[in-house]
Amino acid sequence: VQLVESGGDLVQPGGSLRLSCAASGFTFSNYAMNWVRQAPGKDLEWVAVINSHGAITYYADSVRGRFTISRDNAKNTLSLQMNSLKTDDTAVYYCARVSLPGTYSSAYWGNLKEQFDYWGQGTQVTVSS
Numbered sequence: 113v114q115l116v117e118s119g120g121d122l123v124q125p126g127g128s129l130r131l132s133c134a135a136s137g138f139t140f141s142n143y144a145m146n147w148v149r150q151a152p153g154k155d156l157e158w159v160a161v162i163n164s165h166g167a168i169t170y171y172a173d174s175v176r177g178r179f180t181i182s183r184d185n186a187k188n189t190l191s192l193q194m195n196s197l198k199t200d201d202t203a204v205y206y207c208a209r210v211s212l213p214g215t216y217s218s219a220y221w222g223n224l225k226e227q228f229d230y231w232g233q234g235t236q237v238t239v240s241s
Contacts, residue, residue: 113137113230115207120235127197127239133190133207133232141165141185144216147192148224149203150234157203158220160192161210170218174200197239204234 119131147159160181180193208228
């Protein structure tokens with residue numbers, strides 16, 4: 113299993129950015145997928161989840177209405193469109209796979225590393241003027 117994120121960059125407040133995650137080594141369409149972030153000096157924060165077929169999505173309160181998670185099962189790709197970025201969005205962003213195929217929750221908290229079994233290496237997003 114391999115998850116590789118890309119798209120991180122330096123962007124001004126109010127700007128937009130699109131992150132991608134390329135998945136390989138497993139049947140991508142069988143698993144719900146997530147975006148998780150970690151700001152400097154802070155714990156991992158769950159951002160969004162999308163179910164295996166891409167029809168159902170949930171977001172953390174901090175990003176709802178600004179971020180959009182999507183997936184392309186034909187291309188084994190997960191995406192995160194981030195609009196109206198704030199300085200508080202500065203973090204390393206990870207894509208992560210829900211451990212059990214076909215399952216997902218409307219929100220995640222606590223020990224995320226126990227709930228998601230595979231993680232990418234992360235991509236840095238910096239929001240600053």
